[in-house]
Amino acid sequence: MPKVTAHLSISLDGFVAGPHQTREEPLGVGGEELHRWHIGAPTNDVDKAMTERILAPRGAYVMGRNMYAPDRGDWGAEMWRGWWGDDPPYHCPVFVLTHYPADPIEMEGGTTFHFVTGFDEAMERAFEAAGEDTVTIAGGASAVRQGFEAGVIDEIMLNHAPVVLGSGESPFAGLTDLRLTPIEVHASPLATHVVYSTRS
Amino acid sequence: MPKVTAHLSISLDGFVAGPHQTREEPLGVGGEELHRWHIGAPTNDVDKAMTERILAPRGAYVMGRNMYAPDRGDWGAEMWRGWWGDDPPYHCPVFVLTHYPADPIEMEGGTTFHFVTGFDEAMERAFEAAGEDTVTIAGGASAVRQGFEAGVIDEIMLNHAPVVLGSGESPFAGLTDLRLTPIEVHASPLATHVVYSTRS
Numbered sequence: 102m103p104k105v106t107a108h109l110s111i112s113l114d115g116f117v118a119g120p121h122q123t124r125e126e127p128l129g130v131g132g133e134e135l136h137r138w139h140i141g142a143p144t145n146d147v148d149k150a151m152t153e154r155i156l157a158p159r160g161a162y163v164m165g166r167n168m169y170a171p172d173r174g175d176w177g178a179e180m181w182r183g184w185w186g187d188d189p190p191y192h193c194p195v196f197v198l199t200h201y202p203a204d205p206i207e208m209e210g211g212t213t214f215h216f217v218t219g220f221d222e223a224m225e226r227a228f229e230a231a232g233e234d235t236v237t238i239a240g241g242a243s244a245v246r247q248g249f250e251a252g253v254i255d256e257i258m259l260n261h262a263p264v265v266l267g268s269g270e271s272p273f274a275g276l277t278d279l280r281l282t283p284i285e286v287h288a289s290p291l292a293t294h295v296v297y298s299t300r301s
Numbered sequence: 302m303p304k305v306t307a308h309l310s311i312s313l314d315g316f317v318a319g320p321h322q323t324r325e326e327p328l329g330v331g332g333e334e335l336h337r338w339h340i341g342a343p344t345n346d347v348d349k350a351m352t353e354r355i356l357a358p359r360g361a362y363v364m365g366r367n368m369y370a371p372d373r374g375d376w377g378a379e380m381w382r383g384w385w386g387d388d389p390p391y392h393c394p395v396f397v398l399t400h401y402p403a404d405p406i407e408m409e410g411g412t413t414f415h416f417v418t419g420f421d422e423a424m425e426r427a428f429e430a431a432g433e434d435t436v437t438i439a440g441g442a443s444a445v446r447q448g449f450e451a452g453v454i455d456e457i458m459l460n461h462a463p464v465v466l467g468s469g470e471s472p473f474a475g476l477t478d479l480r481l482t483p484i485e486v487h488a489s490p491l492a493t494h495v496v497y498s499t500r501s
Contacts, residue, residue, distance in 0.1 A: 113459070113481070114315035114473040131477065259313070261461065263497055267477030273314040277331065277467030281313070286488035288495075293486055295493055297463055 103231050105224075107238040107245050108155055108258040109272055110135040110292070116269030117242050124171035127184065129269050135262045138291035147289040151260065160231020162195040163223045165244030167270075169197045169214070176201050183214065191239075194230040196223040198244060220247045242270035249276055254299055257281070261293040303431050305424075307438040307445045308355055308458040309472055310335040310492070316469035317442050324371035327384065329469050335462045338491035347489040351460065360431025362395040363423045365444030367470075369397045369414070376401050383414065391439075394430040396423040398444060420447045442470035449476055454499055457481070461493040 109117045112135060119129030126132070133140065138148045139155075167173070170181040180203060183189055188210040196217045203216040217223040227236045238248045248254040249272070273279065281297035288294070309317045312335060319329030326332070333340065338348045339355075367373070370381040380403060383389055388410040396417045403416040417423040427436045438448045448454040449472070473479065481497035488494070 111313075112315075113311075113479075114471060115313060134480075261493075261495075263481040263483050263495075265473045265476050265479035267473070267475065271314060273465045273467070275467065276465050279313075279465035280334075281463040282490060283463050283488060283493055286486065286493055288483060288486035290482060293461075293483055293493060293495055295461075295463075295488075 103160055103228065103233055104235045104255050105238065105248070105253050106235055106256045106258070107240070107248060107254055108260065109240055109242075109245060110138070110260040110262055111272075112262055112264050112266045112269070114265050114267065115271050115273055116266045117240065117272055118270040119266045120268045122167070122171070127171055131264070131266045132269065134264045135260075138260060138262065138289060145289050145291075147287050147294070148291060151258070151287060151292075151294045154258070156190055158234070159191070159193055159237045160234025161193055161227035161236050162191050162239045163220075163227050163236065163244060163248075164195055164197050164239040165241045166197060166199045167243065168239060168241040174201070176203055180206065182206055182208070188212070194227070195239070196227050198223055220244075220251060224251070224253055242272040242274070245272040246274060246276065249279060249299075256284075256296055256298055258294060258296045261295060262291070263293075303360055303428060303433055304435045304455050305438065305448070305453050306435055306456045306458070307440070307448060307454055308460065309440055309442075309445060310338070310460040310462055311472075312462055312464050312466045312469070314465050314467065315471050315473055316466045317440065317472055318470040319466045320468045322367070322371070327371055331464070331466045332469065334464045335460075338460060338462065338489060345489050345491075347487050347494070348491060351458070351487060351492075351494045354458070356390055358434070359391070359393055359437045360434025361393055361427035361436050362391055362439045363420075363427050363436065363444060363448075364395055364397050364439040365441045366397060366399045367443065368439060368441040374401070376403055380406065382406055382408070388412070394427070395439070396427050398423055420444075420451060424451070424453055442472040442474070445472040446474060446476065449479060449499075456484075456496055456498055458494060458496045461495060462491070463493075
């Protein structure tokens, strides 16, 4: 089995997006502050190295609907093609979790968005597409939480941002017996980057 | 003004104690796991050094009632003398926040518990007692939260334990605009120790 990873920028109170997500503010109120360490261009070597790791090639991604698109419910007349322009930074198959089936969308640069109606099926198809390469759960909170619940995540990098959001989306909601082991720590003034193993 | 610090062991979802605190389980369900890095005796050099820092001499402490005692409400017939035996690890005046005044309790080793009915008054008396030495808010969640709200905390060490508690006591509840700067990071397999400044 290939390795399954995830990564999330997270507040000190455990939120990966603020409340009131909208098309104008897709990360919710205050959510952008979680990403100060890499938004625009990272300004120090640690944040640069972590950004490169996140952008490194993968075999496939699994992504939640709420990360893929601003709207909820049916896809509507004009199919949303993601937040990332014509050439998204994934460069491999991305399996988007949704209750609403849709045809795949082939983007530039090797990214194809596939729309899949269940977490297990998405993981299965991601494994198949990835071969020996790493499968990464790209987020958001709910997709990563489903990964923990299914026990498929081997490693997660949490980019702990030194901010408090007060409320928002938690990848841990409903999980009470999650015990991780930090295996790498890289510190910058904007985030403490910790890679946790779920296996050791 | 002397420096004001605080330190809290905290879960990945931002809780410093689990739910259902009782006399038998003062840290709530799962709460003891936050303290694995120093409970008993610390087992590695980083955790040892952090434990020593926490135990270093202070000028005075401010402590919440819920950290001091298992019960709530009136003190009852027999006054509670803390969780820490005859010689508590504070060795200086400790100002306990409570709605119920009580006479001071002099313990062995220089610790005296004073009972004070307001956060501002507790800080004032702690400053007076501490002179030039550091004042530390010992916890729990509510006392530290009041410290943030009052803007008196200069530095907080969060010992990030790699566990998820699901619910419990949060020092950040109700705070939405707290922005910190990590100024030190020390990693062990049991916790990622980060000292944050509120000033820079």
